Amino acid sequence: MSFLEVRDLSVSYGGIRALRDISLRVEEGEIVALLGSNGAGKTTTLRAISGLAPYSGSVVFDGNDLRKCSPDQIVRLGLGHAPEGRRVFTRMTVRENLALGAYTVRSNSEIERRLAFVIEAFPRLEERLSQSAGTLSGGEQQMLAIGRALMSSPRLLMLDEPSLGLAPIIVQTIFSVIRSLNANGTTILLVEQNAQQALRIAHRGYVLETGEMRFEDTGAALLENPAVAEAYLGVTPA
Amino acid sequence: MIYAYFLVAIAVVVVAQRLPDLRAKRGLFLLLGVALLCAPLFDRNDSTFNVLADAGIFVLLALGLNIVVGFAGLLDLGYAAFFAIGAYTYAMMASPQFNLHLPFWLLLFLAAAFAAVFGIILGAPTLRLRGDYLAIVTLGFGEIVPQIFQNLTKYTGGPNGIGALDFPSLFGRSFGQNTIPYYYVVLALIALALFFAYNLRDSRLGRAWMAIREDELAARHMGINTTAVKLAAFALGASFSGLAGVVFAAKLSLVSPDLFQFQVSVLIVSMLVLGGMGNIPGVIVGALVLVLVNNVVLPQANTIAAGAGLHVDFGNYHFFIYGAILVGIMLFRPEGLLPSRQRKEELHHAAA
Numbered sequence: 337m338s339f340l341e342v343r344d345l346s347v348s349y350g351g352i353r354a355l356r357d358i359s360l361r362v363e364e365g366e367i368v369a370l371l372g373s374n375g376a377g378k379t380t381t382l383r384a385i386s387g388l389a390p391y392s393g394s395v396v397f398d399g400n401d402l403r404k405c406s407p408d409q410i411v412r413l414g415l416g417h418a419p420e421g422r423r424v425f426t427r428m429t430v431r432e433n434l435a436l437g438a439y440t441v442r443s444n445s446e447i448e449r450r451l452a453f454v455i456e457a458f459p460r461l462e463e464r465l466s467q468s469a470g471t472l473s474g475g476e477q478q479m480l481a482i483g484r485a486l487m488s489s490p491r492l493l494m495l496d497e498p499s500l501g502l503a504p505i506i507v508q509t510i511f512s513v514i515r516s517l518n519a520n521g522t523t524i525l526l527v528e529q530n531a532q533q534a535l536r537i538a539h540r541g542y543v544l545e546t547g548e549m550r551f552e553d554t555g556a557a558l559l560e561n562p563a564v565a566e567a568y569l570g571v572t573p574a
Numbered sequence: 575m576i577y578a579y580f581l582v583a584i585a586v587v588v589v590a591q592r593l594p595d596l597r598a599k600r601g602l603f604l605l606l607g608v609a610l611l612c613a614p615l616f617d618r619n620d621s622t623f624n625v626l627a628d629a630g631i632f633v634l635l636a637l638g639l640n641i642v643v644g645f646a647g648l649l650d651l652g653y654a655a656f657f658a659i660g661a662y663t664y665a666m667m668a669s670p671q672f673n674l675h676l677p678f679w680l681l682l683f684l685a686a687a688f689a690a691v692f693g694i695i696l697g698a699p700t701l702r703l704r705g706d707y708l709a710i711v712t713l714g715f716g717e718i719v720p721q722i723f724q725n726l727t728k729y730t731g732g733p734n735g736i737g738a739l740d741f742p743s744l745f746g747r748s749f750g751q752n753t754i755p756y757y758y759v760v761l762a763l764i765a766l767a768l769f770f771a772y773n774l775r776d777s778r779l780g781r782a783w784m785a786i787r788e789d790e791l792a793a794r795h796m797g798i799n800t801t802a803v804k805l806a807a808f809a810l811g812a813s814f815s816g817l818a819g820v821v822f823a824a825k826l827s828l829v830s831p832d833l834f835q836f837q838v839s840v841l842i843v844s845m846l847v848l849g850g851m852g853n854i855p856g857v858i859v860g861a862l863v864l865v866l867v868n869n870v871v872l873p874q875a876n877t878i879a880a881g882a883g884l885h886v887d888f889g890n891y892h893f894f895i896y897g898a899i900l901v902g903i904m905l906f907r908p909e910g911l912l913p914s915r916q917r918k919e920e921l922h923h924a925a926a
Contacts, residue, residue, distance in 0.1 A: 386795070388791070388794060388795075406799065407794045407795075407797070407799075408794070408797045408798060408799040410797075411795075411796065411797025412797060417795050418795075419791065419792060419795050423789055423791065423792040423795070424792075425784075425785060425788045425789060425792065426788070427788060428784070428788065432781070435781065436781060436782075436785050436793075436796050436798075437796055439778070439781070439782065439785075439796045439797050439798055440796075440797040484796070485795075488796075488797060
């Protein structure tokens with residue numbers, strides 16, 4: 337049994353099938369990229385795993401059947417989710433945002449330890465701790481969104497389009513942090529439209545197309561795959 | 575003279591809000607508390623304390639509704655229903671109605687608990703609703719509760735309500751017709767409510783409320799059980815008005831359905847909007863200002879007008895006056911007189 341095992345996952349929104357029997361797995365220690373164009377069902381997949389969208393099929397995380405869990409229990413099991421569009425609490429300070437990220441953590445010393453860890457990963461946040469999150473730049477808000485998800489000590493971190501709308505240089509920073517988080521033992525499920533970048537750091541990848549799973553391979557192989565290249569990497573085959 | 579009480583209380587709260595030092599802040603509140611405690615020793619005017627006790631009841635209501643609307647962001651337009659439930663709890667259990675004469679102090683707790691249970695009963699079906707939709711359902715609840723009290727004539731006395739309620743007593747001494755003991759009870763309850771309101775705000779639950787107020791989906795991503803947290807807001811908010819209802823009923827020695835109409839809910843929401851939703855000192859100021867207008871300024875205006883040979887009842891214009899105040903606030907200071915930091919930012923960002 338894999339660390340995260342998704343089997344025959346289907347999601348419908350008001351009669352429209354957003355996902356059709358997709359399956360994927362994430363092994364402990366991996367970075368797995370979930371790619372696809374707009375509306376392919378990437379965000380829906382993450383939302384279903386987090387218990388935020390009703391679905392049929394099965395999702396098992398570390399031996400726990402997530403169908404039987406409420407969203408808050410899922411967070412407690414060690415599944416962190418930085419949502420699409422960052423959704424930081426703009427009227428709260430950076431520190432308050434991070435404190436909410438640790439909502440499921442009871443011990444203050446553990447919260448302090450997590451805070452130190454997040455600040456080490458994103459030093460930019462330290463000088464902004466008492467600033468309200470709405471005044472941060474897009475890149476800083478993304479750092480905060482990831483940092484906030486890290487505050488719950490997730491064993492599997494799901495990131496929904498962390499590069500969206502960011503300057504290339506900031507995207508580089510974000511991706512290098514993702515890689516170092518992974519090197520420090522956090523398993524990562526990464527949803528991206530920026531397929532090139534994502535596949536370069538991913539061990540394995542999946543490609544969704546209009547709610548169905550199209551390709552599944554190692555990151556390197558998907559980068560080489562002409563069909564994937566044509567559809568998602570903006571490269572025409574030679 | 576009565577103006578002096580209101581103005582001093584408002585001034586102290588405003589100044590305390592501005593003080594950066596937490597200890598100075600607490601000191602100032604404590605000083606105000608002591609002054610209010612000693613006031614009846616120097617001022618023998620019973621009607622002053624009658625008005626102040628009423629003002630205190632509304633401060634309690636505003637503090638309670640602030641938990642639901644201000645902290646958790648759940649717009650409740652039927653809050654007077656819980657006030658009614660508190661008042662009728664006392665009326666039915668401490669009067670000749672059923673020949674039950676339970677002690678006032680026990681009923682304070684019972685009414686708070688009943689109101690909390692009804693808070694959950696209202697909250698449970700509305701959990702999926704937000705904003706306008708929630709407001710409409712709570713408005714309906716606020717209409718239904720007084721209707722039920724009106725129509726269950728056999729138990730509640732119908733439109734006439736229940737009268738001749740027991741006077742509370744403490745250490746064997748009845749409160750009787752004096753207003754001073756009620757004034758003290760109200761002060762004590764406000765102290766209790768402030769203690770709970772501040773501690774709740776700074777608790778884990780308080781942070782969860784603010785998170786769902788800002789972004790419910792993001793709050794769920796944080797692992798917040800939004801169902802439980804919202805129900806807690808409804809229950810705790812309602813319990814404050816249960817307490818207020820008991821004192822209100824006991825002091826008046828009467829309850830009737832028309833005391834808890836929609837306008838009472840509107841009045842309490844107006845207090846929050848005027849004072850600054852979500853900010854404890856703000857809602858206290860909002861409550862004091864509106865009670866001052868309603869219970870002091872308007873009756874005096876009547877007297878003055880009558881003296882000038884005009885027969886106007888300014889009381890009939892109170893909705894017009896709230897409306898004008900609210901429109902003014904929305905135009906010039908949408909965050910309220912004493913806003914919380916978040917609220918201020920929210921509106922200033924919206925403007926930017």
